[in-house]
Amino acid sequence: MELYNYLFSLLGRQAWWPADSPFEVAVGAVLTQNVSWKNVEKSIETLKRKRMMSPQAIAKAKLSHLESLIKASGFYRRKARTLKELSKLFISSGGVGEFFEGETAELRKKLLSIKGIGPETADSILLYAGGHLIFPVDNYTRRLSKKFGICSSQNYEAIRQCFEMELPKDVEVYKEMHALIVEFCKRFKSEC
DNA sequence: AACCAGGAGAGAG
DNA sequence: CTCTCTCATGGT
Structure with missing residues (x-):
């Protein structure tokens, strides 16, 4: 091209997108919605510092607590709920790595079924966190x-x-x- | 001090 | 399907 x-x-x-784990990439994809990456970095650092950067930790965290941790990246009320749903999806799939072993189109549907994850976020997660061929x-x-x-x-x-x-x-x-x-x-x- | 940033959902036409 | 409004913080 x-x-x-x-x-x-x-x-x-x-x-692009250096991160410690595929899960961190997925979290970043949600947090960066209509917000500068600078804001997102703060939230990611906070989550790591509080040892909250894992599906298990986010899934069982209190909503209000999670909201306070990601406040810096805006729209925190909806993004907190989205992150919890996303974490639960990974856990119910047997883990992040196991989730991404599925077929691209099928995984895309599952991601899109989560409120707060639209086409771009779903495709970014599939490409950058899962290594799937989608643009x-x-x-x-x-x-x-x-x-x-x-x-x-x-x-x-x-x-x-x-x-x-x-x-x-x-x-x-x-x-x-x-x-x-x-x-x-x-x-x-x-x-x- | 208004304007925008690595969107998405809900509603209207 | 396209257009508009809302969600919210932080940097210029």
Whole structure:
């Protein structure tokens, strides 16, 4: 894909989303909804410091307590409930690793059934935490798609399949592409 | 001090 | 399906 080569030569490798565990990635995906990553880092640090960064700990924590720990990343009332539901899903699947052994489409449905997890968050979790071959479409991707005329439709699924069609079927490329788009739009706001 | 940030849900038209 | 409102904190 031309856009990928252009962004990569412009910005270099992003090596996005360093985390201690796939669960931490999933938590970050929920917390970052419509909020800058800087806010999310605070909440993640707090959760780790309080030894709350595990499905078991979050699943059994008091809702009000969990809310106070993630307050810094906004929308904390809904995000706390979402994190508890997500944790329960992982636990009932036998663990985070076991959950991601399932089929992509099936896992996607399970994630989308949780209130507070929409298409982009579900796909980000599948790609960055689970290593599944699926491309997340955020607002930046929509804008670039529109500006460069990459896809005719603005529908989420259409754009997703459009990018998946043009990109090499490689999880690392998907991860880089999504990160490159976000970094490009952050650095060149006027272009995006 | 208004504006936006790595969205999602609910409701209306 | 598209548009609009709400959710909430923290940085410019």
